[in-house]
Amino acid sequence: MRDFTGACPWCGLDIDVWSENPRLPWSRRCSCGAIALGAPEGEQNWVIDAMALYYAISPGREGAALYGDLAWLAEFYIKTEEGGRSFDASAKKDVFWRWFKRELPWERPTGPMTNEERLAWLESQGEAFRGRRAFREAREAFEEAIVLARGLGWEDKAGKLEKRLKQL
Numbered sequence: 385m386r387d388f389t390g391a392c393p394w395c396g397l398d399i400d401v402w403s404e405n406p407r408l409p410w411s412r413r414c415s416c417g418a419i420a421l422g423a424p425e426g427e428q429n430w431v432i433d434a435m436a437l438y439y440a441i442s443p444g445r446e447g448a449a450l451y452g453d454l455a456w457l458a459e460f461y462i463k464t465e466e467g468g469r470s471f472d473a474s475a476k477k478d479v480f481w482r483w484f485k486r487e488l489p490w491e492r493p494t495g496p497m498t499n500e501e502r503l504a505w506l507e508s509q510g511e512a513f514r515g516r517r518a519f520r521e522a523r524e525a526f527e528e529a530i531v532l533a534r535g536l537g538w539e540d541k542a543g544k545l546e547k548r549l550k551q552l
């Protein structure tokens with residue numbers, strides 16, 4: 385097995401930061417939204433548990449089966465790639481890594497929208513993504529809404545949306 389390099393498989397960025405998830409010391413996050421999680425041999429379900437916690441999903445199946453076949457991840461719009469192996473000198477253990485990236489689809493508008501409707505739609509998408517802890521998608525939705533509000537000259541609205549964006 386190759387070494388874990390910390391290079392994101394989807395955007396190639398080299399990552400060496402983050403441990404937002406105190407339940408698993410071996411964790412990284414890329415600015416594209418991908419995360420890498422590692423665990424010692426035989427404890428691969430720790431990776432699944434931490435990932436499920438991070439994305440706030442409930443796989444709804446029993447432990448050992450979860451890591452064996454990862455096809456179910458697609459139901460949650462999560463892509464995955466094997467990350468390789470690293471050696472943790474302080475724990476004196478090999479750690480096996482896996483990458484995950486969640487890309488939630490945007491709800492399709494039902495038809496042509498006025499600017500007001502489009503703004504409301506972007507805002508609702510942002511809130512929906514936020515509720516599912518898909519912060520990257522939420523940010524994109526709010527950023528687009530802010531640009532639209534500015535373009536319409538609705539400074540009050542843009543200011544409110546900016547506040548919302550900062551809370552993400």
Ligand SMILES: [Zn+2]
Nearest residue numbers: 392395414416
């Ligand atoms: Zn990345």
